[in-house]
Each structure stands twice: as C-alpha cells, then as structure tokens.
Amino acid sequence: MLKLALADCQSRVDAVLAAHIDALPQTAPALKAAMRHGALIGGKRIRPFLVYAVGELLGVDKAKLDRLAAAVECVHAYSLIHDDLPAMDDDNLRRGKPTVHIAFDEATAILAGDALQTLAFEIISEADAGLAPKAQVAMIAALAKASGYLGMCGGQALDLAGEGKSISLEELTRLHNLKTGALIRAAVELALIAADASDADTAALRAYADAIGLAFQVQDDILDITATTEEIGKPQGSDLDANKSTYPKLLGLDGARQTADALVADALSALAKMPYNSQLLADFARYIVARRV
Structure with a gap:
C-alpha cells in the first residue's frame, strides 16, 4: 500500500511541477531548464507525500492538495540546489545526476533556486x-516561516x-529541527490548514511531523556512512569529509539507530491519539528508518 501511494505521489506531483514550469514563457531558457533540472531530477517526494497522506486522511480532495504538494516540493528543490553550491556543501551529485551548478553554472543555479522558491508562493x-x-x-505564512x-x-x-567543530547533541537536534524538520512539518501544516483540522488532530499530527522529521535526518546521517554512493545518489561519506557533527x-x-527507532515510536504514539485509520502514515514512519536511499 505504501509503495503504491509513494509511486502515485511521485508521478502526480511531478506532473504538476512540470506543468507549472513548462507554462513559464521562454524569457530565460537556460534558467527555465535549470529549474526543471533541479525540480524534476527525481527523489522520494517525502514532503508532497505528507501533504497528500495527511490531507486525504482528513477528507480533503486530492485535487485541492496538488498545488500544495507542488509548492512544498519547489521549496525543497530550491534548498537542495543552494545546499549543493560550492559555498555550501559543494556537492557534484544529487540523486545520481549532476547538481544544477555542475549541469549549468553557479550563477544559473543560484537563480534557479531563487525562482523555484518564489514559484512555490505563486x-x-x-x-x-x-x-x-x-x-x-x-499557508503562505507557514511555508515562509x-x-x-x-x-x-x-x-x-x-x-x-x-563544520569542523564538535557540537552537542542538543545543538545538533536544534539544527536539524530547523534545517530538515521545519519543511517536513510545513508539509503537514499545509494539509492541516486545507482541512481546517481540529485542535486535537492538529496537535497529534504536528507531533507526528516533528518526530518523523528528526528521524529522517538521523537515518540520513546513518546512510551517509553505511550506504553506497549509488544508493544515496551523492558522494558517500560527504558529511564526514566536511567534518560535520552527525548522530552516528x-x-x-x-x-543513532536506537534514536531513530525511538522517534518512530513517538510518531506512532501521536497517531494512536487520532480517531482515524492512519495505517498509511504509520507505515511511512517505519519506512523513514528502513529506507536505503
């Protein structure tokens, strides 16, 4: 069920993203091509999936969720384009393909990220x-924040x-609650707003989002040292090479694995407070720490 839902989400949001980018005029063809490369290079579509899964759980029509899923993925794509830049993480590969500044050039990559970010709000x-x-x-306020x-x-x-420093576990957790967790929570928040969710549902699903957002990052840190470059689509051990503090x-x-498992348990506990069949979201929480990509 989860595998089919993830595949449906990927094809659906990619079609929406492609339609919005392709509809842009050919004012700056290289920039438009770079936006398309950055947004449609592949990926798990974790954040769009949460928009769809939470929205449908709360009774929102899928067609109303399409734009929200596309918007949150535009912001995610922009962040990856900028993260990969030489001044940031300096990565040449993303999802097994050349990063935008490698496929095009650094200036175009900066502009492509900027343009995708603003496209989200449009x-x-x-x-x-x-x-x-x-x-x-x-929704605009939630995504902007x-x-x-x-x-x-x-x-x-x-x-x-x-980078190059030893930071505490508390500092590392705060860092990733912002860098990774905030947008995952925003994906859930967009669906909650669309559903005009109750206070109880909002509290439970925010707690779920916070738990899986951090679990996702812990698993990413684990994969950085246990998975191959081919599996993760970027250089293996890049965080270690940058001398970053990680959960492992x-x-x-x-x-680190125990921490990820504990966070999944927290997510499942949050779902248990809801009067819905949230099996899809429960399976997704488990997938977060079982994935190899």
Whole structure:
C-alpha cells in the first residue's frame, strides 16, 4: 500500500511541477531548464507525500492538495540546489545526476533556486487554487516561516557554523529541527490548514511531523556512512569529509539507530491519539528508518 501511494505521489506531483514550469514563457531558457533540472531530477517526494497522506486522511480532495504538494516540493528543490553550491556543501551529485551548478553554472543555479522558491508562493496564491483566501494566507505564512530564518535557512546557517567543530547533541537536534524538520512539518501544516483540522488532530499530527522529521535526518546521517554512493545518489561519506557533527558521530552507529527507532515510536504514539485509520502514515514512519536511499 505504501509503495503504491509513494509511486502515485511521485508521478502526480511531478506532473504538476512540470506543468507549472513548462507554462513559464521562454524569457530565460537556460534558467527555465535549470529549474526543471533541479525540480524534476527525481527523489522520494517525502514532503508532497505528507501533504497528500495527511490531507486525504482528513477528507480533503486530492485535487485541492496538488498545488500544495507542488509548492512544498519547489521549496525543497530550491534548498537542495543552494545546499549543493560550492559555498555550501559543494556537492557534484544529487540523486545520481549532476547538481544544477555542475549541469549549468553557479550563477544559473543560484537563480534557479531563487525562482523555484518564489514559484512555490505563486502556486499557493493563485486565485483558481480552490482554496479560501484566508487559508491561502495561512499557508503562505507557514511555508515562509519553514523556509526562512526560523526554518531551513537558519538551520543551514547553524550547519555551516558547526563544520569542523564538535557540537552537542542538543545543538545538533536544534539544527536539524530547523534545517530538515521545519519543511517536513510545513508539509503537514499545509494539509492541516486545507482541512481546517481540529485542535486535537492538529496537535497529534504536528507531533507526528516533528518526530518523523528528526528521524529522517538521523537515518540520513546513518546512510551517509553505511550506504553506497549509488544508493544515496551523492558522494558517500560527504558529511564526514566536511567534518560535520552527525548522530552516528555523537552517539555511535547503534546509538543513532536506537534514536531513530525511538522517534518512530513517538510518531506512532501521536497517531494512536487520532480517531482515524492512519495505517498509511504509520507505515511511512517505519519506512523513514528502513529506507536505503
């Protein structure tokens, strides 16, 4: 069931993303091509999946979720393009393919990231999105907060500042709650707003999102040292090469795995408080720490 749901999400959101990018005029063809490369290079589509899974759980029509899924993936794609830049993580591979600054050039990659970020808010704010204006404003605010100083950008700044240093487990957790967790929580938040969810459902699903967001990063840290370059689609051991603090580095490999398992247990506990059949979200939480990519 989960495998089919993930595949459906990937094909669906990719079609929406392609339609929005392809509809752009040919004002700057290289930039448009770079945006397409960065957004449609592949990937698990974790954040769009959460938009669809949470939204459908709460009774929102899938067609109303398409734009939200595409918007959150635009922001994620922009963040990866910028993360890969020489001034950031300096990676040449992303999902087994050349990163945008390698496939094009550094200036075009910067602009492609900028353009995808702003496209996300254009998609959410379109008048024919089938959403109430009040809900659209709330969604824009949630996605902006998750993307900026109090979210991904702040987390990336902490990540860069921590290179070559030994940071505490508390600092590492705070860093990744911002850099990785904030956008995962935003994906859930978009669906909650679309559903006009109850306070109880909102609290439970926010707790679920926080737990799987951190579990996702812990598993990424584990894969950085246990998976091959071919499996993860980027150079194996890149975090170690950058002398970054990671969960395996601070806790040991077994300790990191125990932490990931404990976070999944927290996510399942949050779901248990809801009066719905949330088996898909439960399976997804387990998938987060079982994946090899």
